[in-house]
Amino acid sequence: MAKKFPPWLKKRVIINENLKKTSTILKGLKLHTVCEEAGCPNVNECFSNLTATFMVLGNVCTRNCRFCGVKKGESLPVDNTEPSRVAEAVKRLNLKYIVITSVTRDDLADGGAGQFAKTIFAIKQKIPDSKVEVLVPDFKGNQESLKTVFLAKPDVFNHNMETIEKFYPKVRPQANYKRSLNVLKFAKEADFITKSGMMLGFGEKKEEVIKVMQDLRNVNCNLLTIGQYLQPNKKCLEVERFVPPEEFAEYQKVGEKLGFASVVSGPFVRSSYQAEEMFSKSKKV
Numbered sequence: 001m002a003k004k005f006p007p008w009l010k011k012r013v014i015i016n017e018n019l020k021k022t023s024t025i026l027k028g029l030k031l032h033t034v035c036e037e038a039g040c041p042n043v044n045e046c047f048s049n050l051t052a053t054f055m056v057l058g059n060v061c062t063r064n065c066r067f068c069g070v071k072k073g074e075s076l077p078v079d080n081t082e083p084s085r086v087a088e089a090v091k092r093l094n095l096k097y098i099v100i101t102s103v104t105r106d107d108l109a110d111g112g113a114g115q116f117a118k119t120i121f122a123i124k125q126k127i128p129d130s131k132v133e134v135l136v137p138d139f140k141g142n143q144e145s146l147k148t149v150f151l152a153k154p155d156v157f158n159h160n161m162e163t164i165e166k167f168y169p170k171v172r173p174q175a176n177y178k179r180s181l182n183v184l185k186f187a188k189e190a191d192f193i194t195k196s197g198m199m200l201g202f203g204e205k206k207e208e209v210i211k212v213m214q215d216l217r218n219v220n221c222n223l224l225t226i227g228q229y230l231q232p233n234k235k236c237l238e239v240e241r242f243v244p245p246e247e248f249a250e251y252q253k254v255g256e257k258l259g260f261a262s263v264v265s266g267p268f269v270r271s272s273y274q275a276e277e278m279f280s281k282s283k284k285v
């Protein structure tokens with residue numbers, strides 16, 4: 001088990017007016033972010049840049065991924081005012097590129113797809129030239145739910161593979177590797193820019209990581225993020241290995257050779273890290 005934090009996992013804490021402004025706006029509008037709920041190491045940096053990844057459908061998940069710090073249990077009722085509150089926050093933060101994600105709501109017939117669609121519509125209505133990326137759960141592979149999200153025309157469709165196939169039972173027991181690939185394939189067939197993400201540090205080998213990258217390119221996935229898994233709390237899996245920055249750099253090169261329009265790979269990289277930059281690179285797809 002990897003215990004001691006290596007030198008490259010030191011993060012400068014930024015505290016500035018923007019950080020306070022972002023937190024105040026989010027609190028004032030009673031909004032959740034995955035940044036705070038999952039304990040993202042970049043939260044200070046992103047909030048200080050007046051950006052955040054909104055988490056809709058409450059902050060309690062119906063699944064129990066062993067790497068995730070989000071609360072698990074009885075989910076909250078769907079709040080119909082949430083889409084307009086997110087759009088209001090986007091306006092106040094003057095965001096042009098917005099990422100929306102959610103907990104997984106296996107308790108809802110549409111898995112929460114309707115709330116994603118309403119939130120995209122509310123943002124695009126309020127800020128017509130905005131770009132919206134959705135980081136979605138797998139909706140149990142339900143194509144009607146996926147079509148509901150497609151109808152709202154997100155600019156980037158993101159769904160994480162998270163780890164290698166053989167670790168799914170240990171790391172994300174309610175997910176399915178092939179199902180997640182098919183979700184991305186279905187979005188690509190609907191002509192969306194697609195994106196996915198992985199975390200390393202569970203003991204995966206290089207060739208296994210590259211296999212996931214190849215599987216993603218086989219479904220024409222355009223964008224990829226690769227980051228270091230960090231244990232959010234004692235209930236979650238321990239880190240098996242801290243992957244050195246040089247290895248992340250290698251994966252970036254391999255990914256570009258495989259044909260991804262953009263790969264962002266590094267210890268602190270998370271699904272929506274540098275999302276706007278990646279989107280601009282995706283335009284050449």
Ligand code: SF4
Nearest residue numbers: 061063065068103104
């Ligand atoms: S589906 Fe898994 S990763 Fe996503 S919020 Fe729920 S527990 Fe966390």
